[in-house]
Amino acid sequence: MTANRVYLDWNATTPLRPEAKAAMAAALDVVGNPSSVHAEGRAARGLLEQARAQVAAAVGAAPRDVVFTSGGTEANALALTPGLRIGSEPVECMLVSAVEHASVLSGGRFPADRVTQIQVTADGVLDLDHLRALLADGGPALVSVMLANNETGALQPIREVAEMVHEAGGVLHVDAIQALGKIPFGIKELGADLVSLSAHKIGGPKGVGALVLSPRLSGPEPLLRGGSQELGRRAGTENLIGIAGFGAAAAVAIPAMADDMARIEGLRTRLEAGLRHISPDDGMIVSAGAPRLPNTTLFAVPGLRAETAVIGFDLAGIAVSSGSACSSGKVQPSHVLEAMGFGPELARSAIRISLGWSSSESDIDRCLQAWRKLAGNLTKRDHETVLERF
Incomplete structure (x- = not known):
């Protein structure tokens, strides 16, 4: 890295x-x-x-x-x-x-x-x-x-x-x-x-x-x-x-999986608690009611332009995604979220954060610090102005 x-x-x-x-x-x-x-x-x-x-x-x-x-x-x-x-x-x-x-x-x-x-x-x-x-x-x-x-x-x-x-x-x-x-x-x-x-x-x-x-x-x-x-x-x-x-x-991956994923799931719990605390009224964890991979969080905020948030995170030194890597370069709603019944606005607003074996508590803390700085502006201001301020 x-x-x-x-x-x-x-x-x-x-x-x-x-x-x-x-x-x-x-x-x-x-x-x-x-x-x-x-x-x-x-x-x-x-x-x-x-x-x-x-x-x-x-x-x-x-x-x-x-x-x-x-x-x-x-x-x-x-x-x-x-x-x-x-x-x-x-x-x-x-x-x-x-x-x-x-x-x-x-x-x-x-x-x-x-x-x-x-x-x-x-x-x-x-x-x-x-x-x-x-x-x-x-x-x-x-x-x-x-x-x-x-x-x-x-x-x-x-x-x-x-x-x-x-x-x-x-x-x-x-x-x-x-x-x-x-x-x-x-x-x-x-x-x-x-x-x-x-x-x-x-x-x-x-x-x-x-x-x-x-x-x-x-x-x-x-x-x-x-x-x-x-x-x-x-x-x-x-x-x-x-x-x-x-x-x-x-x-290597299969024998290490049980220990790695137990630790990673704990990090995800910390991440999602922080996201909910920062955005208690607007944000939602997608598929929170279903069994999920222990490393994956898809976080959606109405009115957010996901591609702008990804750039904001990147400027803060953090790599996240607005969906599948095969399609995240395209400015279009997520077909996954549309199939789940989300409207086009919310389907354009989701940020995917996915963890791995070297992810740490300090990584989660930096991610939450960046989101706290971004969250107040990204849904309200023009994205170019926001990035200039960031």
Whole structure:
């Protein structure tokens, strides 16, 4: 971290763990291609398979069921494929929760007219009655529901969703990118058929992810063809350096999770108490009534321009976000908050503060000091004037 800066945007990305950096440095010295049969190739293959086993262990899967990708977005795109099946009848339509990441809302390889959104409650939790009705209306569907929302931190009842989907003959994809390393889960316990992961959310490098498959699943068809890598499920020479970093990060993050997250949840409680004290009348913690990730706070203030507040925090030396890192550069309301029933004004007003393993009480105190200075002005004055005063 840069000196005198406070990083509170861990849901966007995390610092590279020392263990991941060391594994990547070691992989730089490995000459061989993992597909080659000579000694150099076998050495590269050994590193690749070690990382595959480490990632598989993080979610209770068999190593052969892990397909490495260029990141979470590609993992999602690979999963969202017509024709997947567990039984005899393939899925030809897709049901997706209205609060998914943009890479899932896009529908993958499903035609737009075959994709239907599932409603959520005011707390951002899936409306199970709506899902049940949608499953009853059509044939077997691919249902995609994230385990933890990247903006609100709200957790979804995936086990119940899995039972409903499988009773209807469907297939369940779970985007678990924000959940990995923050809450315990396994692909079998979830009842999921496909699970997407990303390295840079747990202290691994950017640009590498994985799709984990249930062994009973038929498919998906590869996005990239032309080689036999990843058991024919993704062509192209593997990103050995990034994959080695992913495996090393997973091997550290999962054992440390319980202690890290207990401490981090205490910091979040301190943060939210402070936010409520400073803005007792206007501010609200989004999804406060739902189970949430222990590190995530989405704070909304009517009349606030979130992008202006983010700049104000940045000038104070604090990194926060106005939503998903994939969309926070766009001045538009959060689709997650709109799906939860928030009007456009409030959907433009939310600040996401997300914590990580190196977050401290002093970080929380600095954040609250900055908010106390900003809060009195940002909802009332022109944003340029406010930033000049700050």
